[in-house]
Amino acid sequence: MAEPLVYHLHDIVEMKKPHACGSNAWEITRVGADIKLTCTNCGRGIMMPRFDFNKRLKKVLKSADRAD
Structure with missing residues (x-):
């Protein structure tokens, strides 16, 4: 069984x-039943259900709990 994906604030x-802005x-x-995302280029915010987010996610670029 695959392990569930865990997301943190500010990932x-x-x-x-x-x-649409190209980024x-x-x-x-925001993390909960819905996930709120903010575009890093233009600042636009969207919310989507966790199920849709899991389908549309490609990868985690930078994890907030890691100090880079």
Whole structure:
């Protein structure tokens, strides 16, 4: 069985499709039943159900709990 994906506040994630502004890097600003994302380029915010977020996520670019 695959381990569940865990997301934290302020993680930077890459989605499968880019945003209209051209960037596809998003910062997670709310975690719960819904996930709130803010575009790192233009600042636009969106909310989507966790199920949709899991389908559209490509990878985690930068984890907030790691000190880089």
